Amino acid sequence: MTGHLLITRATIARMTAPEGGYALLRDGAVLIDGDRIAWVGPTDEIDPDWRALPQLDAQGQLLTPALIDCHTHIVHGGNRAREFEMRLEGASYQQIAQAGGGIVSTVTATRDTDADTLLAQALDRADALIAEGVGVIEVKSGYGLDHETELKMLRVARAIGQQRPVRIVTTFLGAHAVPQGMAADAYIDTVCLPTLEAAHAAGLVDAVDGFCEGIAFDTAQIARVFDKARQLGLPVKLHAEQLSHIGGTRLAAAHGALSADHVEYADDDDAAALAGAGSVAVLLPGAFYTLHETRKPPVAAFRSHGVPMAVATDWNPGTSPMGSVLLAMNMACTLFGLTPAEALAGTTRHAARALGLSDCGAIAPGLRADLALWGVTDPAELSYRIGVNPLKTRIHGGQPCA
Template identity: 75%
Template sequence: MLIRNVTVATMGEGGTGYGLRPDCAVLIEGDRIAQVTPEAKLAPTTGTDGEINGEGRLLTPGLIDCHTHIVHGGNRAREFEMRLEGASYEEVARAGGGIVSTVTATRDTPETTLLAQALTRADALIAEGATTIEVKSGYGLDIDTELKMLRVARAIGQERPVRVLTSFLGAHAVPKGVEADAYIDDVCIPALKAAHAEGLVDAVDGFCEGIAFTPAQIGRVFEAAQALGLPVKLHSDQLSNLGGTPLAAQYGALSVDHVEYSSEGDARAMAQAGSVAVLLPGAFYTLHETQKPPVAAFRQHGVPMAVATDWNPGSSPMGSILLAMNMACTFFGLTPAEALAGTTCHAARALGLQDTGVIAPGMRADLALWDVEAPAELSYRIGVNPLHTRIFGGQPCQ
């Protein structure tokens, strides 16, 4: 396939710019990019099975949503009302709402229904140019339901033209009436081992927070992950700073997510470990937070910043990766170039992927063609989807 007459945002400059190449063509062989060349140098005899004339449109890597919880049962609209009436996120959680309420709904929802609902959510992301989606478990908190969630996540990638990576998030919340240490040892770690045995896990995540788990408890989960040869990542510093980020860095975490309360020392630790900071402005917005991630420190220490939806039924019921980009700019002060890097090359790094997120020879041909004149428009507009064509594995599809 040949895509010609496009402006290419290669995103191959380490997240510092768009890497714009105007008047270019991209030749695809199979599911890989074979050549990125100026239109004027394109050989006239190039044989292709198909051609897209971009008519001057912008071509970017396909977008990557590197942090979602799109497999879940039920919704938490009532909790939305409660927060508007003055209850805090922690108060809602301690009253039996929050993550635990979604656990009940997810346990009670049949696997086929969970998949149908998750596909609807995946379709919304795909419609905005997403070609890779990360999906977490964590609403089961028992072995059977955690496995059920991960099977559904795997099935999304079989039912739709999208790449799905799974994260085991058994250490998401403490079930009601259970002691946290006992849960980690008797449920979470055995569930992880069972999921790994079935080939359902790409990475291991945890929630290090006062309403969830301590660094010592997360450390036991990470030890189990390390023994299985699985990479780790961590929800950390969302509502407070308990020391989760240095722990994540100690285990070479792919990413540390939320990071609103991270310090400059945390940023240094992430830089030394090569971890990506995943910014989740949807949760910041929904929870009416005021503490912003230390973006200046991340820049100073060279910590890559990814941007994701955190799509979940409670703290971030947001199904738009484009809106997440806008919010990252508006709330956190990212530049549009940083926001696009955050949903392409840096999001790929947050998932441990080396074959996507950049337009270059040898990379997967997961691409998005946009009806825009300049890449900043992707972050600038609100409620507008300018996607023209999504290309997944070298094939145009929506």
């Protein structure tokens, strides 16, 4: 038999329990056939015929699904370290903006950076995530705000998956901000929607996102973007209720969104709407931390209504310059009150759901063999430690890799 791998003596967090928890299997084994999981069970129930297959002895270490970062902005030009410094020196948001900072600076840098350079920088960021056991990365556009640069960003995002053993899911975020010198509605009509159509025609888009906030786009404007996405057969998601409550979460639910992300200002009614729509609440503690926010997402309401909660880095140059999914898991626990089991579900099973993926995020027969082996024996250790990466081996599509 070729193309097989037998993992033995593992502590397996299968992440298949619908009621939560790890679905932990101690002294477990996994048979991989090609890029799929063929069998999962106790080591002492391995078919004797499999003993001649190539084996990986886990020696009791923890095996999980490969992690999934379901919300990132890792394709961008420049950085905003100087703005970070200016804030600490006492500069206000308005003063930074007047100095050419904020999203404007990233848009300018991204427009001015060629695709090869953008890709080289994005690969460095992707490598950092891969090194923490990540097997799927969602990558958004949104720092171009013009036709050419938005398409350039999406092409670069696709190229990451061609140059690294990682799965890339692309999201069109043309409705991220209003470019200087344009009105929001004019931008939606003349730039955002035509660019979305072009990106879809070129096969560059897996989903459509928007930023529904007082400093960006209102619900009526986002609804027009979502209507276009529906016409094109693309799923939607939304940056919603991050800084205020203007109805973005319920708009997302009304459109059957894959997810509503940030959601610090969401309320119980929003949670009920997400539950009814089957949407995921994506929690982004890096932005909460960076912006010194105090309003936390309504985790208790999400639990009460049965809303799946995902966790992601939101890696971006401004509000969440954080390149660690493990740190995001720790912060989701310490800042938002998630349990370690919820944090791991949030970066595996629920993160997959937030991306519309049904073939990964758990360890079960028929799913992709995207796995991570960790030098720990208790899954809570992944959320417990700070600044520690215990990854031993990552398996992508059935192949062990660095």
